[in-house]
Amino acid sequence: xxxxxxxMEALLEQLVPDLVxxxxxxxxxxxxxxxxxxxxxxxxFHRWFLDRFGRSMGPLAYRSLDFSCKxxxxxxxxxxxxxDPRYLLIAYDHDPAYPSHAFYDLDxxxxxxxxxxxxxxxDEEELVPSFETLREMxxxxxxxxxxxxxxxxxxxxxxxxxxxxxLPTLLATLxxxxxxxxxxxGRYCGVFRGPxxxxxxxxxxxxxxxxxxxxxxxxDATKIRALLGRxxxxxxxxxxxxxxxxxxx
Numbered sequence: 001x002x003x004x005x006x007x008m009e010a011l012l013e014q015l016v017p018d019l020v021x022x023x024x025x026x027x028x029x030x031x032x033x034x035x036x037x038x039x040x041x042x043x044x045f046h047r048w049f050l051d052r053f054g055r056s057m058g059p060l061a062y063r064s065l066d067f068s069c070k071x072x073x074x075x076x077x078x079x080x081x082x083x084d085p086r087y088l089l090i091a092y093d094h095d096p097a098y099p100s101h102a103f104y105d106l107d108x109x110x111x112x113x114x115x116x117x118x119x120x121x122x123d124e125e126e127l128v129p130s131f132e133t134l135r136e137m138x139x140x141x142x143x144x145x146x147x148x149x150x151x152x153x154x155x156x157x158x159x160x161x162x163x164x165x166x167l168p169t170l171l172a173t174l175x176x177x178x179x180x181x182x183x184x185x186g187r188y189c190g191v192f193r194g195p196x197x198x199x200x201x202x203x204x205x206x207x208x209x210x211x212x213x214x215x216x217x218x219x220d221a222t223k224i225r226a227l228l229g230r231x232x233x234x235x236x237x238x239x240x241x242x243x244x245x246x247x248x249x
Contacts, residue, residue, distance in 0.1 A: 004044075004048045005045070005048050005052075005135075007182060007183045007184065008135065008138070008139060008183055010182065011139060011142070011143070011182040011183060011191075012060065012142060014182075014193075015142055015143070015146040015147060016058065016059050016060065016146065019058060019059070019060075022056075022058035022059060023052070023053050023055075023056050023057055023058035023059075023060065024053070024054075024055040024056045024058075025050065025051045025052050025053060025054050025055055026050045026051065026054025026055050026068070026069035026070070027055075027069075028051075030050075030054065030069040030070060030073065031047060031050045031051065031054065031069060033073060034050070034069055034072060034073060034088075037073070037076055037083065037088070038088045038106065039085055040106060042088075043104065043106075043109065043112060043113045043114045043134070044112040044113070045111075045112050045113040045133065045134055045135050046090065046104070046113070046114075046134060049067075049134065049138070050069050053067065054067070054068060054069040055068060055069070055070070056068070059146065060138070060141075060142050060145075060146075062091070062141065064093050064094045064095040064099075065091040065092070065093050065094075065101075065102060066091060066092045066093075066094060067090065067091045067102075071092055072089050072090065072091075072092060075089060075092045076089065080092070081101065081122070082122055084122045085106075086105060086106055086107050087103040087104065087105060087106070087117070087122050087127065088103060088104040088106055089101060089102075089103055090102050090103060090104050090116070090134060093120075098120075099120050100118045100119060100120060101118065101119065101120065102116055102117075102118055102130065102137075103116070103117050103118070103119070103122065103127065104116065104117075104134070105117050105127075105129075110132050110133050110186065111133055111135070111184075111186070113133035113134055113135050114133065114134070115129060115131075115132055115133070115205060116129075116130045116131040116132075116133065116134055116137050117129050117130055118130045128204075129204055129205040129206050130205070131188070131189060131202070131205065132185075132186045132187075132188050132189065132205045133186070135183065136183070136185050136186070136188075136189040136191070139182070139183045139185075139191045140189055140191055140200050140202060143182075143191050143193070143198055143200050144200050144215060147193070147198035147200075147217065148198045148199070148200060148215050148216065148217035149217065150217070151197070151198065151217025151218050151219065152217075152218075152219055152220065153217065153218055153219065153220050153221050153223075153224060153244070153245075153246070154215065154216065154217045154244070154245045155215070155216050155217075155221075155224045155228070155241060155243070155244050155245070156213075156214070156215050156241075156242045156243045156245070157213075157214055157228075157239060157240055157241040157242050157243075158211060158212070158213050158214065158239070158240045158242065159201070159211070159212045159214060159231070159237045159238070159239060160210060160211055160237065160238040160239075160240070161210045161211075161236065161237055161238075162210070162236060162238070163236055164210065165187055165209050165210065166203070166209060166210055166211060166212040166237060167185075167187060167188070167189075167190055167201065167203075167209060167212055169235050169236065169237055170190060170201065170212060170214075170231065170235075170237065171190065171192075173230065173231050173234055173235055174192050174194065174199070174231075176234075177194065177227065177230060178194055178195050179192045179193060179194035179197075179199070180192070180193050180194075187203075187209050188202060188203045188204065188205045188209050189201070189202045189203075190202070190212065190214075194227075196218060196219055196223070197216065197217065197218040197223060197224075197227065198216070198217050198218075199214060199215065199216040199217075200214065200215050200216075201213060201214040201215075216228075221244065221248055228241075
């Protein structure tokens, strides 16, 4: 049977070779019940995600966000989250101090998926756009945790474009340098794998994406400096570095 999300499957299996045995999907009845709660069809990607990881995300799990179908249904049943025809809970945040749950904005579909917003309560002024799709959120988070953050040297910063969207310029340069984009993304998120190097970038959905905050990881600072130097010298992008981890001498 043809895989429904071949790009995502390939990326996640690169990052977690034993992913099949360390994760698990929700029961079909649970997924159907959540669709009943939503009051409309779930985005196709969400159905795939729940069928694949709706019981356990294994090594892909977030620190405090519970994406499980059971956890979502329980949050609704307990009254911890209110029902809303537009916003559907997709991950409950168990952080006791500053919870920021993840919701779908079902009125903002995109590429068989939907806009992800975050906040403690369902309130249009409270909810903040996070990722244009759940697909991008999962890929970005997986590569951050299991790619970038596992490299010996990391760097966080910001690219700024004075000519429009920053991402197409960044993407074209990275492809010339041998990077690949394991999943297709929109205007606001980038996921890149290069020779012995990983990079992720993002901006806020709905805003003019002339900025791209980035995180890059490699074997050493020399490789990262060479990469950033090429990007700045060969494009019109402006660069601001916020942090080296570990800190450079």
